[in-house]
Amino acid sequence: MKRIFAVALGVLTAIGGFVDIGDLVTNAVVGSRFGLSLAWVVIVGVVGICLFANMSGRVGAVSGRATFEIIRERLGPRVGLANLGASFFINLMTLTAEIGGIALALQLITGVDPALFGPLAAFAVWVIVWRAKFSQLENAVGILGLSLIVFVVAVFLLGPDWGDLARQAVMPTVPASEQPATYWYYAIALFGAAMTPYEVFFFSSGAIEEGWKRKDLGQERLNVFVGFPLGGVLSIAIAASAAIVLLPQAIAVTSLSQVVLPVVQAGGTIAFCFLVVGMLAAFFGAALETTLSSGYTIAQYFGWSWGKFRRPAQAARFHVVMIVGLVLAVGILATGVDPILITEYSVVFSAVALPLTYLPILIVANDPDYMGADVNGRLANALGLVYLVIILVASLAAIPLMIITGAGA
Amino acid sequence: MILSEVIGLRVLDAHGAAVGRVVDARFRLEGGGTPSTARLVGLIISPRSASSFLGYERRSSGGPALVARLLRWMHRGSFLVSWESIAGFYDDRVELRAGYERLDASLDSTEG
Amino acid sequence: MTKSPTVRAGRLIDANLHLLDRQVLDPENMPVATVDDVELDDVLWNTPLPPGTPAPVVTALLSGPVLATRIFGGRPPESRWHRIAWTHVVEIGTAIRIGINANELDVSWVERWLRDHVIRRIPGGSHDPE
Numbered sequence: 001m002k003r004i005f006a007v008a009l010g011v012l013t014a015i016g017g018f019v020d021i022g023d024l025v026t027n028a029v030v031g032s033r034f035g036l037s038l039a040w041v042v043i044v045g046v047v048g049i050c051l052f053a054n055m056s057g058r059v060g061a062v063s064g065r066a067t068f069e070i071i072r073e074r075l076g077p078r079v080g081l082a083n084l085g086a087s088f089f090i091n092l093m094t095l096t097a098e099i100g101g102i103a104l105a106l107q108l109i110t111g112v113d114p115a116l117f118g119p120l121a122a123f124a125v126w127v128i129v130w131r132a133k134f135s136q137l138e139n140a141v142g143i144l145g146l147s148l149i150v151f152v153v154a155v156f157l158l159g160p161d162w163g164d165l166a167r168q169a170v171m172p173t174v175p176a177s178e179q180p181a182t183y184w185y186y187a188i189a190l191f192g193a194a195m196t197p198y199e200v201f202f203f204s205s206g207a208i209e210e211g212w213k214r215k216d217l218g219q220e221r222l223n224v225f226v227g228f229p230l231g232g233v234l235s236i237a238i239a240a241s242a243a244i245v246l247l248p249q250a251i252a253v254t255s256l257s258q259v260v261l262p263v264v265q266a267g268g269t270i271a272f273c274f275l276v277v278g279m280l281a282a283f284f285g286a287a288l289e290t291t292l293s294s295g296y297t298i299a300q301y302f303g304w305s306w307g308k309f310r311r312p313a314q315a316a317r318f319h320v321v322m323i324v325g326l327v328l329a330v331g332i333l334a335t336g337v338d339p340i341l342i343t344e345y346s347v348v349f350s351a352v353a354l355p356l357t358y359l360p361i362l363i364v365a366n367d368p369d370y371m372g373a374d375v376n377g378r379l380a381n382a383l384g385l386v387y388l389v390i391i392l393v394a395s396l397a398a399i400p401l402m403i404i405t406g407a408g409a
Numbered sequence: 410m411i412l413s414e415v416i417g418l419r420v421l422d423a424h425g426a427a428v429g430r431v432v433d434a435r436f437r438l439e440g441g442g443t444p445s446t447a448r449l450v451g452l453i454i455s456p457r458s459a460s461s462f463l464g465y466e467r468r469s470s471g472g473p474a475l476v477a478r479l480l481r482w483m484h485r486g487s488f489l490v491s492w493e494s495i496a497g498f499y500d501d502r503v504e505l506r507a508g509y510e511r512l513d514a515s516l517d518s519t520e521g
Numbered sequence: 522m523t524k525s526p527t528v529r530a531g532r533l534i535d536a537n538l539h540l541l542d543r544q545v546l547d548p549e550n551m552p553v554a555t556v557d558d559v560e561l562d563d564v565l566w567n568t569p570l571p572p573g574t575p576a577p578v579v580t581a582l583l584s585g586p587v588l589a590t591r592i593f594g595g596r597p598p599e600s601r602w603h604r605i606a607w608t609h610v611v612e613i614g615t616a617i618r619i620g621i622n623a624n625e626l627d628v629s630w631v632e633r634w635l636r637d638h639v640i641r642r643i644p645g646g647s648h649d650p651e
Contacts, residue, residue: 063615064615064616065544065615065616069544069555072542072555073542073543073544076542077542077557077588077591077592078592080542081592130643130645131645131650132650133650134650299552301555302554302555302588303544303545303552303553303554303555303556303584304552304554304632305551305552305623305632306552308650309650311646311647311648311649311650312640312643312645312646312647313636313640313641313646313647314551314636316632316633316635316636316639316640317631317632317635319640319646320635320639320640359476362476363476369614369615370615381474385475385476388476410560410561410562410563410564410566410577411558411559411560411561411583411587411596411602412536412541412558412559412560412561413558413587413590413591414596416536416537432537433535433536433537433538434535434536434537435533435534435535435536436533436534436535436536436578436579437531437532437533437534438528438529438530438531438532438533438534439530439531440530441530442608443524443528443611444524444528444607444608444610444611444613445528445529445530445532446578446579446607447534447578447579447607448576448577448578449561449576449577449578449579450533450576453535492576493572495570496569496570497565497567497568497569497570498564498565498566498567498570499566499567500566500567504569516533516535516538
């Protein structure tokens, strides 16, 4: 059991990053329209986030400096502020969606109007951020979030044509009913979802919350290479389940009900229970991750004290910022806007903010002043450069594609 | 004076010709106090851009080779002028004395 | 306490590279502020410098409203500058360490205000996370 907890940070970061409500829905949409022909994007994204989360975790553990401090120090206050603005916006949109998602999941069980659950969910998130130990937070969400493995189980239970699925994944083609532009729009959305900057902000700050030092680099690496691939597996399983059940019947994903349909079909009420537990854990995890990320990024940019390892009285501005964020999220939800729609947009904006986040990480991971002897090896640098190019292309193409395809309509 | 009033200013030589922009200010620590006093010894001027991007142009320390090369190229021609070469500070410019010398801006050989 | 070689005579420091936008930490590793600007001795402005004018020295690291003026231009009145005197600096590395406690500096007043008027009023604010 203890070994599972040792990778809790990685699992939590991945769950909050890969299977939060936005990604859950996006993966189901992708599966229902494109089958597994976009699975390769998830794999590319997983490799990318492993690469950069590992770098940022190493920098945090060895130098004690968290990612957003580095972004401001390397890129300067002006560019840093632009990144901060974009990141805060994305965090806020995602947080709003997660709180909305918690409310929607509770509606699935109780049938009660989600609007009532919003403030309650936000309050619960706040209480955890205020009082719970960081390790308790990670362990609880990590363990409960693993319930989402029910998607993997469902795929097997559905008895699919494995040959067909494999063909879709390995020889991707754009289905006749879709446009190439839409295919690439979703490719960027999936890539942006896998590499969302708040995952790196959270993971590197989490490394410092955990008190990881140079001697803990092995554990840090384990967290990355267990957590994020797990997230990738879950993403693909969600798409596969939608591909098996929704695609042949051309069922469109418009709400959580379609997302859960394949699992219910495969395993009935028991599977549904696991699924709801898993979803609540994932949405909660993502809400915690984005709330803490807003706190981390703003505090690190301005140089304020931060961290759950400090009592709130010693990190006053950090906690005030997070409270404000939660209040704003509830306010936005109260306007009646659809939280799922919000995330579809925020995922694409993530792609735009990627270069401003990952370039400084790559550079500092090579700086001996920060890393001593633990600077990047040649493989990490070579991959890092390749990914910088991919990130740049994705970030430039994101908004034009969003406009051309009408956000994937 | 505060540094942000100087960094970014245009730099003109004694004949009024534009030479570049101030991208940084170099200090030498001197004396036995804790900390030693930091005295301004010169300004780093870049003929190209106003931003000192990532400091690469002055240090040979590693980094992904392509990125380092790109940044060094972007900042080619950066040089140091000594305090004694500065003729005056004005609201919109820094003026240099006639016969100022362009010194090597790199830090490697003298990094503490 | 032995003097760190990073603040010993002979070392060269570039303000933008080594000082600006660096985190400042107090002896207990508490973040104090980020260096938003650097204050030097007064120097003749808008007049030619007489040859032999001594070079100015760093008097303080600045934080606070100077960030806005650094990004957008201008200069806030001196009463708004939150100074960390240069003499407090103990080490200059990937972060800048000072020798006095965060609580004793002007620069932390917003933190202290929020702590006393908001955080302490919420139950559990002064306790370690359980």
